Amino acid sequence: MFSFHGGIHPPENKLTTRTKRIENAPIPHRVFIPFSQHTGIPSKPIVKVGDLVKVGTKIGDAGGRVSVPTHATISGKVTEIKEYPHPALKERTLTCVIESDGQDIWDEQIKRRNIQDFDQQTLINIIAEAGIVGLGGAAFPTHIKLSPPKEKPIETLIVNGCECEPYLTADHRLMLEYSTEIIEGAKLIAKIINPKRIVIVIEDNKSDAIAKMREAITDFLIPITVLPIKTRYPQGAEKQLIKAVLGVEVPSGGLPMDVKTLVQNVQTCYAVYEAVNFNKPLVEKVITVSGEVKEPKNLKVRIGTPIIDLINFCGGYLTQPAKVILGGPMMGLAQYDDELPIIKGTSGILVFTDSKIEDESACIRCGRCIKVCPMNLMPCEINSFVRLKKFDKAKSYNVLDCIECGCCAYVCPANIRLVHAFKFAKNEIWAKQ
Amino acid sequence: MKKLVVSTSPHIKSGITVKKIMWAVVIALMPALFGSIYYFGLRSLLLVGLSVVTAVGSEALAQKFFGRKITITDGSAVITGILLAFNLPPGVPLWMPVVGSAFAIIIAKQFFGGLGYNFVNPALAGRAFLMISWPYFMTAKWLAPNSGYLAGFDATTQATPLTLLKNTLNIIKDPKTTAEELAFAQKIIANLNSLPVIKNLFFGNVGGCLGETSALLLLIGAIFLLVTRVIDYPIPVAYLGTVFLLSLVLPTKTNVLFQIFSGGLFLGAFFMATDYVTRPVTKLGQWIFGIGCGILTVIIRIWGGYPEGVSYSILFMNLTTPLLDRYTRPRVFGTKKAMRLDCYGK
Numbered sequence: 001m002f003s004f005h006g007g008i009h010p011p012e013n014k015l016t017t018r019t020k021r022i023e024n025a026p027i028p029h030r031v032f033i034p035f036s037q038h039t040g041i042p043s044k045p046i047v048k049v050g051d052l053v054k055v056g057t058k059i060g061d062a063g064g065r066v067s068v069p070t071h072a073t074i075s076g077k078v079t080e081i082k083e084y085p086h087p088a089l090k091e092r093t094l095t096c097v098i099e100s101d102g103q104d105i106w107d108e109q110i111k112r113r114n115i116q117d118f119d120q121q122t123l124i125n126i127i128a129e130a131g132i133v134g135l136g137g138a139a140f141p142t143h144i145k146l147s148p149p150k151e152k153p154i155e156t157l158i159v160n161g162c163e164c165e166p167y168l169t170a171d172h173r174l175m176l177e178y179s180t181e182i183i184e185g186a187k188l189i190a191k192i193i194n195p196k197r198i199v200i201v202i203e204d205n206k207s208d209a210i211a212k213m214r215e216a217i218t219d220f221l222i223p224i225t226v227l228p229i230k231t232r233y234p235q236g237a238e239k240q241l242i243k244a245v246l247g248v249e250v251p252s253g254g255l256p257m258d259v260k261t262l263v264q265n266v267q268t269c270y271a272v273y274e275a276v277n278f279n280k281p282l283v284e285k286v287i288t289v290s291g292e293v294k295e296p297k298n299l300k301v302r303i304g305t306p307i308i309d310l311i312n313f314c315g316g317y318l319t320q321p322a323k324v325i326l327g328g329p330m331m332g333l334a335q336y337d338d339e340l341p342i343i344k345g346t347s348g349i350l351v352f353t354d355s356k357i358e359d360e361s362a363c364i365r366c367g368r369c370i371k372v373c374p375m376n377l378m379p380c381e382i383n384s385f386v387r388l389k390k391f392d393k394a395k396s397y398n399v400l401d402c403i404e405c406g407c408c409a410y411v412c413p414a415n416i417r418l419v420h421a422f423k424f425a426k427n428e429i430w431a432k433q
Numbered sequence: 434m435k436k437l438v439v440s441t442s443p444h445i446k447s448g449i450t451v452k453k454i455m456w457a458v459v460i461a462l463m464p465a466l467f468g469s470i471y472y473f474g475l476r477s478l479l480l481v482g483l484s485v486v487t488a489v490g491s492e493a494l495a496q497k498f499f500g501r502k503i504t505i506t507d508g509s510a511v512i513t514g515i516l517l518a519f520n521l522p523p524g525v526p527l528w529m530p531v532v533g534s535a536f537a538i539i540i541a542k543q544f545f546g547g548l549g550y551n552f553v554n555p556a557l558a559g560r561a562f563l564m565i566s567w568p569y570f571m572t573a574k575w576l577a578p579n580s581g582y583l584a585g586f587d588a589t590t591q592a593t594p595l596t597l598l599k600n601t602l603n604i605i606k607d608p609k610t611t612a613e614e615l616a617f618a619q620k621i622i623a624n625l626n627s628l629p630v631i632k633n634l635f636f637g638n639v640g641g642c643l644g645e646t647s648a649l650l651l652l653i654g655a656i657f658l659l660v661t662r663v664i665d666y667p668i669p670v671a672y673l674g675t676v677f678l679l680s681l682v683l684p685t686k687t688n689v690l691f692q693i694f695s696g697g698l699f700l701g702a703f704f705m706a707t708d709y710v711t712r713p714v715t716k717l718g719q720w721i722f723g724i725g726c727g728i729l730t731v732i733i734r735i736w737g738g739y740p741e742g743v744s745y746s747i748l749f750m751n752l753t754t755p756l757l758d759r760y761t762r763p764r765v766f767g768t769k770k771a772m773r774l775d776c777y778g779k
Contacts, residue, residue, distance in 0.1 A: 005766075010445055166445065239766065252767040323438050329445040336439045355438035361504070362549035364451055367665075367714040375766040380714060381758070398765045406443030413449045414549075420441035 003230035004240040006374040008407045010166050010233060010330070012205065016296045017169040017288050022177055024300050025313055027104050031074050031304030032341040033059065033096045034086050038133040039140045040066035045096065051078045056107035056281050059096050068131040068141045073283040073302040076101040087307075087326050087340040088333055095341075098304070110280045120192050123276060130275035131282045131344075136160060136236065136265035137327060139345035142272070145264075146192050148257045154193045155260040158245055159186050159200040159269055161209065162229070162236030165328025168348045170286040171266050173298045175202070175209040178270055179216035185269030187220055188276050193262060198224040200266075201245055205231040233330060234405040238263045240374050252401050282344060291325075291351040292318040301342055307349055308338040322355030330406045358415040369408035369418060375401050379408035379418045386421045391432070394425045402426070451548075455508030457663045461654030462515050462704065468650040469643045472578035473523040477643050481518040484530035488514030491535045495543035509548050513537050516556035519644025519700060520744065521563070524574030529567065533559040553751040554708045557744045564744075572596070575640040591640035595696045598625055599740035602686060626688050634694035645697040655703035664707040667719040668726075672702040675727025683735055698730065701743035711751040718757035725750045 036042035043060030053059060053072035060070035072078075076099045084095035118126070128143035148154060159182070163171040175182060186198050198220075202210050207228075214226045229235060229244050239250045241263060248259045256263055264272075267285060274280040283303060287310075290296040294315025301310060307324060311317060325332040326346050342349075369379035377398055385393040402422045409418040469477040492510040496503050517533050537559030542551045564571045577591035592600070604610050604618045624630060633639050637647025645651075658664045673693065680692035692698075706712060706726050713722050726746045733742025 008447070010447070243766075249767045252765060254767065321437065323440075323444060325444055327442075330443045332442055332444065334437070334439045334442075334444065336437050338437070350444070352444060355440075357438070357440055358446075358450075361451055361507075362547065364454075364509075364549050364709045365712075365714050366454065366709045368449070370714055370763065376763045377765060378714065378762060397762070398768070401765055401767065404442070410443050410445065411447045411449060413451045413454055415446070415450075417441055419443065423441065 002227070002244040003232055003235065004243045004374055005376065006372050006407065007232045007234060007240070008372050008410055009231065010410065012231075013167045013290070014169050014172070014205075017167075017290050017298055018172055018206075020169075020173070020296070020298050022170075022173050022286055022298045022300050025302070025305065025310055027074055027100060027102075028302060028305040028309050029100050030079075030306070031098050031100075031302060032084055032306065033070060033073060033098065033304040034084070034341070034343060035060045035070050035094045035096065036086070036089065037070070037139060037303070037343040037345065038068055039138060040064070040068075040144075042094065043067055043070045043131075045081055045094065047072075047078050047081070047096065049078055049081055052076070052101075053078060053098060054105045054107045056110050056283055058281070062128065066141055066144055068133060068143070069129060069281075070096070071131055071281040071283055072096075072098055073304050074098055074100045075103050075105040085337065085340060087335055087343060088345065110278055112278055115276055118276065123188060123192050126276050126279070127272055130271070130280065132268065132271045132275060133282070133344050134265060135267035135271060135285060135344065135347075137331070137345050137347055139343075142264070142268055145262060146189065148193070148262070152257045153260060154257060154262045155196045156246060156262070157186065157190055157193065157195040157198045158241060158261060158263045159198060159266060160236055160238075160241060160263050161200060161202040161206075161213070161266045162241065163206075164203060164231070164233045164236040165330055165332075165347070166233075167290045167350055168288045168328050169290075170288045170298055170347060172206050172209055174266055174270060174286050175206070176212050179209075179212045181273045182266050182269045183213070183216050183218070183224065184277075185271070185273030186224070186264070188272050189262075189264055189269065190220075190222060195222065195262070197222055199245055200224070200226045201229055201241060202226060203231040203235055204228040233407065234374055234403070237374065237403055237405055239403065252398065285342075285344065285346070287342065287346055288348040289314045290348065292321065292353045293351050294318055303344055304341045306339045306341055307335065310342070310349060311338065311351065317351060319353050321351045321353060323350075323352040325350040325352065330410070331404065360416050361414045363414055363416060366413060368411040368413065372407040372411050374405060374407065375403060377402060379422075380416075382425070383416060383418055383421050386425045391425055391428045395429050399425050400429065451509075452507050454663055455512060457658065457661060458512050458704070459508055459515065461658045461663075462512070462519070462644070464650040464653045465519065465644045465647060465700070466515070468637050468647040469519070469523075472637055472646065473576055473643065476523060477518075479527070480521060480523070480525070480530050480643060481515055483527060484518035484521075484534045485511055485514030487531045487534035488517070488538050491538040492543065495539050496547065499543060499547075501543075501547060504548065507548065510538055513542070513555045513559075515644070516554075516700075516705060517559045520556065520560040520642050520697065522571065522574040522641075523576045523643050525570045529563060529570060533563045536562045549710055551710055552754070553748055554705055554711045557705060557748050557751075560744055561748060577640055578638050578646070593641045593696070593740070594625060594630065594634065594639055594691070595734065595740040597621065598687060622686055626691060631688075631690050631694065634691065639695075641695075642697060642700075645700040648694045648699045651699040651703060655699070658703070658707075664703065665716075665719065667716055668706050668712060668723040669702045671720045671723025672706055672726045672730075673698070675724045676730055679727065679731040683731060685731075685735060692731075692734070696734075696741040697743040701726070701730075701747055705744075706747050706750070711754055713754050713757040713761065715758060715761040715763060717761040717763075718754075721757055721761065722750050722754065725753065
């Protein structure tokens with residue numbers, strides 16, 4: 001079975017939601033849509049307070065090349081455009097607040113269309129206009145990823161269906177319920193980048209999804225295969241995934257295209273399918289709500305929906321929550337307020353009631369962090385440099401290669417907050433450059 | 434608004450803690466402790482008890498004195514106490530484990546910053562301190578196993594097999610040795626290589642330090658630590674493997690099994706060379722560390738002044754740990770070669 005070096009296998013905790021069909025979450029009364037939900041330049045607002053919008057109405061233009069437009073995700077009235085707290089960024093960011101009219105009227109342009117004669121550039125434009133970003137979590141504008149420089153042709157398109165984070169089952173359900181759409185989406189991406197093969201990679205704990213995706217494969221110009229790989233965290237991390245599938249390493253500081261590869265998440269493929277076939281912008285996505293909620297679910301949610309709305313739809317908190325996390329337990333972001341919105345990069349909501357944070361104790365040099373680091377770093381050594389504020393040394397020990405997967409902190413018997421230290425070190429190093 | 438906790442990811446933990454690791458090591462040392470009580474009597478328990486109580490007490494006192502958090506429940510001082518006692522001849526006076534333990538914890542451990550910061554294994558430092566300060570007690574107070582001995586100085590003494598070997602070899606080398614003496618010496622050597630002696634070495638029915646004699650009982654504890662992944666295999670394998678190979682090719686005058694099972698080799702290879710704090714953290718570093726320990730042990734045994742070389746070998750290799758860590762960095766994902774010197778050359 002293909003895999004990568006290092007990593008961990010935390011308890012999966014996926015059983016509560018893996019068999020639950022994707023439900024449509026109720027249309028929220030109010031959405032908070034930040035103009036910055038992607039890596040790159042925020043989009044520029046093109047609506048003003050009081051404007052009426054429909055689902056899919058563009059409310060923000062792309063702010064530059066590495067940027068995507070933003071769309072209304074419910075129909076109603078724009079009530080505020082001001083800075084609000086953001087679930088992933090430190091600073092408050094410009095956010096569009098839309099009050100629902102209760103109608104859920106969709107933009108008339110969103111309907112099935114004939115896509116026969118769309119050429120590559122048209123497809124790229126459609127994807128850019130639809131506001132599609134990498135939905136695995138990084139939220140990098142997809143149209144940029146699909147436009148690699150000419151000297152870096154893509155040979156392999158990897159469709160990432162690993163979903164290696166515990167608790168999350170959204171991608172799993174999507175593969176079961178929308179397998180054809182995902183494959184059609186992958187084919188559209190293949191049309192743009194002309195790879196030699198498409199490999200759909202799924203962890204072997206999702207055998208039903210593996211079977212379903214295999215069934216859904218239809219004849220295409222290039223071979224499409226489903227490759228089951230070992231269930232191991234962080235199998236879905238881009239670099240580890242490529243290593244597992246192709247046996248090559250993306251060079252330090254490089255991108256997958258440096259090894260002629262492009263990785264797209266299954267949700268991104270699905271979004272591309274919808275954008276091209278229905279002219280539908282990215283207004284909703286599938287997430288998992290799990291942990292200490294009454295009824296964990298997989299939900300199709302409108303972007304901008306406040307967390308608390310979705311938790312209430314899942315029956316509410318089981319008890320007083322201690323931690324609300326957007327994303328998985330390994331890399332997700334703990335939120336200080338459950339009124340913050342779901343954004344494009346959100347893959348799940350997790351509620352934990354136990355938030356006891358153990359005190360750090362001294363590093364005993366056990367070396368567990370080194371054994372699990374999928375990037376082959378020496379977390380314990382880097383941490384000791386960071387503590388002494390020796391950022392140059394931290395850099396020479398490749399702290400910038402850290403993918404923040406959290407394996408080291410997960411196994412650390414001394415409870416040292418290694419990821420925290422590395423994020424801090426990276427910021428310090430970048431600030432100097 | 435609800436009060437929510439915000440912390441950096443990851444939000445789940447494996448559940449491995451320093452405490453669990455340390456107490457696992459304590460458990461792993463128990464078979465050897467029971468063996469020691471069986472072979473050398475309750476005096477073993479007394480010495481270990483005194484050593485542990487002193488270690489824990491000194492840790493608490495030192496931490497209080499330095500204004501550090503008191504961490505005596507983490508089990509690390511208990512391990513040091515047990516290991517220090519395990520490295521003493523069973524006949525030593527009762528104040529020796531007390532002095533040794535106090536030295537180990539206060540000087541070798543807490544003076545350098547406490548757990549995680551000491552550069553040599555505290556128990557071995559304590560032993561080395563006793564060895565150079567009171568060599569008579571440390572090299573002459575051997576007891577014969579099963580001597581039914583509880584307290585006092587009336588027990589049968591018996592040299593350790595390695596001491597016997599060293600002394601005998603010295604007699605053979607001495608030009609003044611008569612032919613009669615020579616023949617007797619040869620007989621002793623032959624006896625040391627005999628199957629019953631090897632068997633006794635394996636089960637622990639020989640003279641030696643408190644906790645080092647039974648290879649079998651130490652092995653049981655070691656397997657527990659290996660299976661629970663508290664310790665890794667490279668150091669013990671490299672250490673024992675090196676001693677094994679070198680004993681095959683070098684003039685030890687004994688067979689390989691004698692060299693492997695005698696002295697503190699098992700105790701050292703599984704429980705002291707594997708001490709996290711003082712061994713390298715990289716896998717390659719650990720292999721080199723283990724091999725180094727093996728080479729030094731054999732050199733000391735054959736050509737050194739001491740009959741046994743395990744503790745000094747490990748102490749010496751402890752000093753190389755920072756260098757080994759620096760020069761054996763693993764190759765970072767996506768890089769051609771490990772960046773080794775660039776941060777030191779500038």
